[in-house]
Amino acid sequence: MPSPGDPYDVAVLGAGPAGLAAAVTAAEQGLTVALLDAAQQPGGQYYRHPAPAARATRPDALHHDWRVFAGLRERLDAAEGVTRLYGHHVWSMTREAPGSPWSLHALTGEGDDDDASAPGTGTTVQARAMLLATGSHERxxxxxxxxxxxxxxxxxxxxxxxxxxxxxxxxxxxxxxxxxxxxxxxxxxxxxxxxxxxxxxxxxxxxxxxxxxxxxxxxxxxxxxxxxxxxxxxxxxxxxxxxxxxxxxxxxxxxxxxxxxxxxxxxxxxxxxxxxxxxxxxxxGLVPRTELATTLGCATRRAADGTYALELGPLQETSLRGLWAAGETSGVGGAQAALVEGELAALAITARLTGRRPAPARRLRALRRRRDHLRAFADAMAAAHAPGPGWTRWLGDDTEVCRCEEVTAARVREAVADYGARDPRSVKLLTRAGMGWCQGRVCGTAVACLAAAAPDATPAPPDRRLLATPVPLGTLASLTPADPPPAAPDDPSEGHPS
Structure with missing residues (x-):
């Protein structure tokens, strides 16, 4: 644990396979770690836990490679330097200047392991380095x-x-x-x-x-x-x-x-x-969750299936120095790739913060080689299952595209054909598509494809959003000068360090 008022060495956002692998590896290297996740238990979407009311006697029977998760959880329980902050919904990341600590602004949930704050209470976590392991959502x-x-x-x-x-x-x-x-x-x-x-x-x-x-x-x-x-x-x-x-x-x-x-x-x-x-x-298929990183100006790449993922350096660092990513934020590749990337990122962060080699060179080479092999398969998978443009022919004019705001395909097509919309943001302004509670996570792909049907349009990269999740106005009003609201993105020209 860091001393009161001192930042953690690293904050890991997401307790799925990538985040767990990163957190336990960093802690075993002697770093202090804050592990944050919106859920009340570790595991992410991949290792879901049965609800207590279900009284499941063999949760492992419903999962693939449950023993891997059990091993990670044992290492997590044995690690002394990890603060587990479950039930924390991070809505923004900021830092005052390049090289200064990161501030993660979150809403806490009820009954967390390390924080029993009331639901919706705002909190800020500071760390010298940041690792995003936020996973993906369905397309x-x-x-x-x-x-x-x-x-x-x-x-x-x-x-x-x-x-x-x-x-x-x-x-x-x-x-x-x-x-x-x-x-x-x-x-x-x-x-x-x-x-x-x-x-x-x-x-x-x-x-x-x-x-x-x-x-x-x-x-x-x-x-x-x-x-x-x-x-x-x-x-x-x-x-x-x-x-x-x-x-x-x-x-x-x-x-x-x-x-x-x-x-x-x-x-x-x-x-x-x-x-x-x-x-x-x-x-x-799945779409990488990159909202927090793209808001800061991190570079992205377009995958073979049309989704956008973070562009990373050889050791999992984003284009913004001090911010790493692992798992499906850098492209949908499955749990095995996430585990490898989480460990590799944690070793790279350790080397940056301590100035010492955290693992033998052969171990780093083996991790990178395994990562590259799994990423090659992920690229093949993305290409094999990429949606074709003809799917929009399924849509009738009265088919709802945006369920939250009840926007039909006819209204989106009208915005494109009659009012010149060429990207999802323009369609949103004209139709409200994507302005509901899900913030476009459900309808975003469909709206982007319909907007790209215009002859001079191409699918747009992810929007930059100051708030990654809905936030009560009272939380924003309670921010102090020490916890500033989101500012303009850092200069992405800092580049990869490696």
């Missing part, structure tokens, strides 16, 4: 009927099962694109759901274009084979180059229309068929 591509009860995201179905031991329905169609579909379908079927089909909008042959990435990651092929065997055992039928283009029902979903897709994801006329179900789990 949503709307279609007619997607607002019906019983239509959930693929990750949402996983969360219901892991957290509440509940199924979204008894007959669940799993659809969308990306490897999460296989994991979701396998979990749902193993839990007793009837999963008639897994509907993949892309295909799996795209991986064959990246033989080097496949050869360097044989474990990924083994994992895919395991999912395939489980689906075969449960008689789940996979369908590729297809998509759910409409959901039907009155009080809840009762059936879905499945259409064959062309190479650009445009529905093939006359290929429609109907599948009965009482639930639909649909997802089209």
């Amino acid at each position: 949503h591509l709307p279609f007619p009927g997607w607002t019906l009860p019983g239509v959930v995201s693929a990750g949402g179905a996983q969360a219901m099962l892991k957290s509440g031991l509940a199924l979204p329905g008894t007959r669940v169609v799993v659809a969308g694109s990306g490897p999460l579909l296989l994991a979701a379908a396998t979990s749902l079927a193993a839990a007793g759901a009837d999963v008639p089909e897994v509907i993949e909008a892309s295909g799996y042959l795209g991986y064959a274009r990246h033989p080097a990435a496949l050869a360097a990651n044989p474990g990924k092929l083994t994992e895919a084979a395991r999912h395939g065997a489980a689906l075969l055992r449960h008689r789940v039928r996979p369908r590729t180059r297809s998509a759910v283009t409409e959901a039907h029902g009155a009080d809840r979903v009762e059936a879905v229309t499945v259409s064959r897709l062309g190479r650009d994801w445009r529905p093939v006329p006359g290929s429609e068929r109907r599948v009965a179900c009482d639930a639909l789990a649909v997802g089209h």
Whole structure:
């Protein structure tokens, strides 16, 4: 623990695989660490914990590689230099000048392990170095009927099962694109759901274009084979180059229309068929959460699937000196990549702050090599499952794109065609799309794609937002001169140190 009034050596934002690996590694190197997460327990979205009311006796049965998490948690419990700040929602990061400590402004939750403040209470944590491990959120591509009860995201179905031991329905169609579909379908079927089909909008042959990435990651092929065997055992039928283009029902979903897709994801006329179900789990991949970093001016890169991730140096440092990132903020790559990047970033931070080599050179080389192999596979995965531009043909004019503000596709198209909107911000100003409680996390991809349909437009990079989450005005009013509100971004020209 630092002395009262002194900053921590490093603040780790996010207690998922990347954040846990970074926190325990930094603490074992002798650094003082503040580990912050919005949840009440560590694990992130990947290692979700069943709710106490569920009385789960074997939570490990619902997770892949639970033993890895158990090992990290044991190391975390044994570490003396980690302050665990769960239930902390960080809404801004600031620092007075390059090289000065970071200030993390957060809203605290109720019943935290280290802080029993009332919900919504503002607090500030200071640290000499900062590591972002904020993960990702699901990408949503709307279609007619997607607002019906019983239509959930693929990750949402996983969360219901892991957290509440509940199924979204008894007959669940799993659809969308990306490897999460296989994991979701396998979990749902193993839990007793009837999963008639897994509907993949892309295909799996795209991986064959990246033989080097496949050869360097044989474990990924083994994992895919395991999912395939489980689906075969449960008689789940996979369908590729297809998509759910409409959901039907009155009080809840009762059936879905499945259409064959062309190479650009445009529905093939006359290929429609109907599948009965009482639930639909649909997802089209993940989007890195970079709001805090982009607000500070950190450089981003566009991934093969159209999402934007942070541009990092060889040792996980962003373009802003003193700010590192690990896990899916730098591109969606899975838990294994997150663990490696978290450890690598912690060792780099230790070297910067202490001026000593924290690990043998061969260990650093091994981590970087493993990171690069996993990132190569992640790039192949992103390219294989990237949405094609033809998906917008699923949308009827009356299809809601922004659920929070009830903005239809017709209103977005009008903003583009008649009023010259060329990016999501302009569409937001004209239609309110993205101004609801989710702040565009659900509709952002769809709005960006519709805005990019203009001939002279390209998908826009993430917006810079002064506030990463909704904040009560009272919290802002209570800030003191020692805790200034968000200011203009630091100069990103400082560059990578390595």
